[in-house]
Amino acid sequence: MEMKLLLNCLLVISLFSCSLNPVIDELNTQGECLREELVVEPVPRWECVEYAVLEKGLPTIQETANQDLLSLPIPKNPIVVAVYPNSFTDQTGQRKSNSEFALFSSAITQAPGHLLIRALKQAADGKFFRVAERQGLDNLTKERQLIRSAREKDNAQPLMPLLFAGVIFEGAVIGYDTNIKTGGLGARYLGIGASKQYRIDNIVISLRMVSVVTGEVLIEVLVTKSIYSYGQSQDVFKFIEAGTELVELEGGNTENEGVTLALQRAVETAVVEIVQKGYDKGFWILQEEQESLE
Numbered sequence: 313m314e315m316k317l318l319l320n321c322l323l324v325i326s327l328f329s330c331s332l333n334p335v336i337d338e339l340n341t342q343g344e345c346l347r348e349e350l351v352v353e354p355v356p357r358w359e360c361v362e363y364a365v366l367e368k369g370l371p372t373i374q375e376t377a378n379q380d381l382l383s384l385p386i387p388k389n390p391i392v393v394a395v396y397p398n399s400f401t402d403q404t405g406q407r408k409s410n411s412e413f414a415l416f417s418s419a420i421t422q423a424p425g426h427l428l429i430r431a432l433k434q435a436a437d438g439k440f441f442r443v444a445e446r447q448g449l450d451n452l453t454k455e456r457q458l459i460r461s462a463r464e465k466d467n468a469q470p471l472m473p474l475l476f477a478g479v480i481f482e483g484a485v486i487g488y489d490t491n492i493k494t495g496g497l498g499a500r501y502l503g504i505g506a507s508k509q510y511r512i513d514n515i516v517i518s519l520r521m522v523s524v525v526t527g528e529v530l531i532e533v534l535v536t537k538s539i540y541s542y543g544q545s546q547d548v549f550k551f552i553e554a555g556t557e558l559v560e561l562e563g564g565n566t567e568n569e570g571v572t573l574a575l576q577r578a579v580e581t582a583v584v585e586i587v588q589k590g591y592d593k594g595f596w597i598l599q600e601e602q603e604s605l606e
Contacts, residue, residue, distance in 0.1 A: 381580045384436040384587050387596040393432060393521075394444045394477035400425040400519070403484040419488050420515070420571050427576050428481060428519070431583045440587065444475045479530065480522045483582075485575065487516030492538075503549040510542035515574055519582040521590075530595065533585045537578035541568040 406419035421427075425447065432441040445452055456471055463470065490513045498507030520532040545564025552559055590596055 378577065378580055380584050381431060381434050382437050384440055384584065385591070386436045386439045386599045388599050389596075390440060390442045391479065391596060392442045392444060392475060392477045393479050393481055394446045395425050395429050395432070395481050396446045397425060399446075399480065399482045400428045401484050403486050404488045406488045420485060420575055424485055424517075424575060424579070427572075427579045428483075428583075431576075431580045432481070434580070435583055435587060442475065444477045476524075478524055480524060481519065482522055483517060483519035485515065485517050487514070487536075488571075489514045489516075504547075505549075506544070506546045508542070508544045510540065513539040513541070513571075515539060515571070515578060517575070517578050517582060519579070519586065521586055531586050531589050531593070533582050533589070535578045535582045535585070537574045537581070539569050539571060539574045541566070543567070 402418065402420055402422055402424060404420065408417045408419050429443055429447070432443050435441050452474075456474075460471055491511060492514045493512040494510065496507060496509030499505060514536060516534065516536045518532070518534050521530045522528070523530055543564060543566030545562065547562040548560065550559045551557070591598070
């Protein structure tokens with residue numbers, strides 16, 4: 313008898329969850345209303361015109377660079393750039409948090425400069441920037457000294473000079489705000505219910521391109537990226553046997569967009585904006601335009 317009742321409860325919650333699927337799908341597609349406008353005709357009413365869009369199937373950090381970065385126009389000559397260890401750092405000071413206590417771990421990666429180097433190398437499918445190694449400059453210098461000392465004994469050709477950069481990329485992660493917006497949707501009927509919730513965080517980075525010759529800041533951009541988290545659950549709460557026994561079932565799942573992935577996307581967007589502004593300011597020439605002039 314109890315097994316049969318349990319199976320009936322599971323069947324009811326599955327059917328009820330299916331009945332909520334259209335509502336949950338709409339929340340996935342549109343999210344919560346962010347802005348409303350008054351519509352006068354035919355009947356005066358407030359109509360939602362802007363939604364907080366939730367992403368389905370959040371990507372992983374292994375995803376490749378975005379297509380805007382890969383498809384950038386190729387310049388006449390690749391631009392030699394450098395990113396020093398302290399050129400692009402975390403300046404937020406944020407720590408990971410939960411509902412009970414603060415953690416000592418940082419909220420974001422402490423090596424954002426590596427994401428910047430990756431974005432520069434991915435620009436125009438690797439044909440836009442030439443990145444000079446500066447993150448491990450001490451190790452590189454020591455290795456060159458070893459090679460130089462060995463070649464002097466053998467009277468071999470000296471090493472070529474290191475590649476020097478024309479511009480330096482600098483900046484920082486300057487903002488990480490949590491719980492910018494929260495919301496959700498739920499329903500319950502006769503102890504059987506389902507719910508959907510979401511949360512939006514925000515990350516802000518500043519990136520600039522500095523001339524090595526003059527020290528002038530040539531281009532500066534500010535980029536923000538939203539970080540989406542959402543979860544869903546279904547539950548049953550029933551009294552049986554004349555109210556003397558209680559049956560409670562609950563299930564659900566939560567999906568959070570990775571902070572490092574969001575930071576990677578923000579850095580890639582910043583590099584794309586710098587490249588586009590560089591073309592507008594005439595800092596580099598398109599390869600096709602140079603060929604047409606010749």
